[in-house]
Amino acid sequence: MSNYIPTIGVEVHVELKTKTKIFSNSKNGYGQMANSLTNVIDLGYPGTLPTLNEEVVNLAIKAATVLNCKIRKQMHFDRKNYFYPDNPKNYQITQFQTPIGYDGYVEIELNNQKKKIYIEEMHIEEDTCKSTHRGTKTLLDFNRAGVPLIEIVTKPCMSSKKEAVLYLEKLKELLFYSDISDCKMEEGSMRADANVSIRKNESDPFGTKVEIKNIGSISNVGLSIEKEIKRQEKLYNNNETFKEQTRRFDDKLEDTVLMRVKETGNDYRYFPEPDIPFVVITDEMIEEVKKTIPMLPDERREKYKELGVSDINTNKLVQNRSLSDYFNQLLDKNTNHKIASNLLLGDISQYLNKTEKEIFDTTLTIPRFLELISLMEDNTLTSKNLKEIIDIVLESNKTIKEIMKDENIENITDDNAIREVIKQIISNNQESVEDYKNGHDRAIKYLMGQVMKETKGKANPKMAMDILIEELQ
Amino acid sequence: MEDKLTKEEVLHVAKLARIDITEEEIEKYQVELKQLLNEVEKINEVKGYDDEILIAPWSDNTTLRSDSEGEMLDPKKVIENAPKHSGNYIEVPVVIGESEGA
Numbered sequence: 001m002s003n004y005i006p007t008i009g010v011e012v013h014v015e016l017k018t019k020t021k022i023f024s025n026s027k028n029g030y031g032q033m034a035n036s037l038t039n040v041i042d043l044g045y046p047g048t049l050p051t052l053n054e055e056v057v058n059l060a061i062k063a064a065t066v067l068n069c070k071i072r073k074q075m076h077f078d079r080k081n082y083f084y085p086d087n088p089k090n091y092q093i094t095q096f097q098t099p100i101g102y103d104g105y106v107e108i109e110l111n112n113q114k115k116k117i118y119i120e121e122m123h124i125e126e127d128t129c130k131s132t133h134r135g136t137k138t139l140l141d142f143n144r145a146g147v148p149l150i151e152i153v154t155k156p157c158m159s160s161k162k163e164a165v166l167y168l169e170k171l172k173e174l175l176f177y178s179d180i181s182d183c184k185m186e187e188g189s190m191r192a193d194a195n196v197s198i199r200k201n202e203s204d205p206f207g208t209k210v211e212i213k214n215i216g217s218i219s220n221v222g223l224s225i226e227k228e229i230k231r232q233e234k235l236y237n238n239n240e241t242f243k244e245q246t247r248r249f250d251d252k253l254e255d256t257v258l259m260r261v262k263e264t265g266n267d268y269r270y271f272p273e274p275d276i277p278f279v280v281i282t283d284e285m286i287e288e289v290k291k292t293i294p295m296l297p298d299e300r301r302e303k304y305k306e307l308g309v310s311d312i313n314t315n316k317l318v319q320n321r322s323l324s325d326y327f328n329q330l331l332d333k334n335t336n337h338k339i340a341s342n343l344l345l346g347d348i349s350q351y352l353n354k355t356e357k358e359i360f361d362t363t364l365t366i367p368r369f370l371e372l373i374s375l376m377e378d379n380t381l382t383s384k385n386l387k388e389i390i391d392i393v394l395e396s397n398k399t400i401k402e403i404m405k406d407e408n409i410e411n412i413t414d415d416n417a418i419r420e421v422i423k424q425i426i427s428n429n430q431e432s433v434e435d436y437k438n439g440h441d442r443a444i445k446y447l448m449g450q451v452m453k454e455t456k457g458k459a460n461p462k463m464a465m466d467i468l469i470e471e472l473q
Numbered sequence: 474m475e476d477k478l479t480k481e482e483v484l485h486v487a488k489l490a491r492i493d494i495t496e497e498e499i500e501k502y503q504v505e506l507k508q509l510l511n512e513v514e515k516i517n518e519v520k521g522y523d524d525e526i527l528i529a530p531w532s533d534n535t536t537l538r539s540d541s542e543g544e545m546l547d548p549k550k551v552i553e554n555a556p557k558h559s560g561n562y563i564e565v566p567v568v569i570g571e572s573e574g575a
Binding site: 025026084135274275279 | 537544552
């Protein structure tokens with residue numbers, strides 16, 4: 001049992017979903033031929049001047065809003081000076097003194113209790129070029145240079161890896177749903193660093209801080225925090241001290257590895273970027289941006305639960321943006337939302353996975369879906385039958401009833417017709433009837449099997465079962 | 474006020490600029506860099522400087538650019554300007570450590 005208290009803060013870099021770069025009009029794209037998405041500004045040619053992309057400011061306002069941050073009405077950029085091959089100007093344009101957003105929070109649910117993870121600040125900056133190390137050389141691709149980023153920094157307010165993971169999942173969900181970023185950690189459009197220190201008591205000063213850089217997945221953030229806490233505990237238990245340092249998480253070792261020890265504070269010699277005058281954010285700009293924020297995940301969850309959708313289905317729907325957007329069109333419809341969620345996550349999802357389609361690529365309009373739900377609800381169409389026609393349902397424009405007719409799917413929903421068949425079966429299977437009366441559960445299953453056989457599977461199963469039990473009394 | 478920087482301060486500046494300097498140069502810069510700093514210090518004496526920072530020599534605010542694509546450079550031209558390249562990549566000697574930036 002550990003007797004240390006961890007203190008954790010997280011910094012996240014997110015690439016913004018814009019058409020062009022932050023300070024130039026070259027394309028913001030991923031996975032294209034190296035150095036094909038650049039111009040003289042991205043490459044830091046002498047005499048070039050940056051121009052700030054309007055959409056970057058809008059998306060940053062949007063992010064600040066969904067992260068409950070205050071928004072700075074007048075801001076500027078700063079130069080962060082350092083020499084490194086990924087940075088052709090020898091400075092990165094970022095925000096140091098006047099981050100666009102500050103004092104925000106994200107709410108997570110930890111052990112059924114809500115907890116706010118506080119955001120210190122979020123600022124706008126440009127991405128650097130991508131370096132790939134190959135033996136004795138480093139290869140540079142400037143397609144990423146100048147891609148717009150926002151960096152979101154929490155206060156050191158988390159005390160377990162679980163909190164950090166929940167925070168990141170929530171953050172990703174919020175940014176993804178509001179179309180700020182595609183948040184693909186595997187493509188580097190979302191990158192996380194964690195700051196970890198430990199101490200014995202709440203009243204002690206913070207322990208020595210270790211920064212773990214560029215962790216490739218949310219689960220690895222959790223794992224790296226866990227490993228780093230253990231490493232620091234071991235050192236303190238052996239009465240060893242260590243210096244502030246930067247480490248990285250090694251996927252293969254599944255542990256943190258030293259990158260550099262910070263001998264002195266970073267010496268970036270920040271100063272205001274003179275090439276970009278003050279940026280003024282008006283209330284009108286903020287109001288316009290707010291109009292573009294779609295319904296966020298927490299509100300979706302609440303609404304789905306109110307409509308009787310199970311917790312599991314609610315979470316699954318929210319995890320799938322397009323299914324959730326589709327489901328939202330049913331919110332004000334008088335239908336069975338529980339069946340709707342089952343259908344979307346069951347047979348329909350199976351079809352979508354199989355065909356690699358999105359729900360909006362299918363022919364399932366809302367009126368047709370409502371018809372399907374209603375046919376399922378009154379058992380006119382059984383789950384078994386649906387499986388047979390699901391492809392047609394999602395690929396044709398016919399009504400569901402027409403499809404059922406074409407495919408010769410007809411359920412016997414006539415009470416009397418089913419009752420006749422059941423009476424016949426009961427009189428032909430007296431042995432099973434006796435077994436049933438003696439409490440053998442299997443007997444009723446056998447009798448039901450006979451009913452389905454006799455009706456060639458067309459009897460509405462629920463109706464048949466009810467009548468069978470009735471007739472057996 | 475000291476009339477020169479310490480040797481360590483000069484070496485630190487040299488390190489940040491990624492340059493090697495000789496003993497003679499260190500002594501020279503101890504004096505020269507201090508003189509520069511003294512000149513800059515004078516700016517702080519101007520009254521009202523703290524009222525609002527001035528970041529650009531004009532008073533207009535930034536005009537934002539619309540998010541539409543413009544012309545880009547031919548990758549061949551891009552790599553032509555680099556001493557070495559490997560395919561379409563610009564090649565540099567391996568750099569230890571990671572970017573300080575983003």
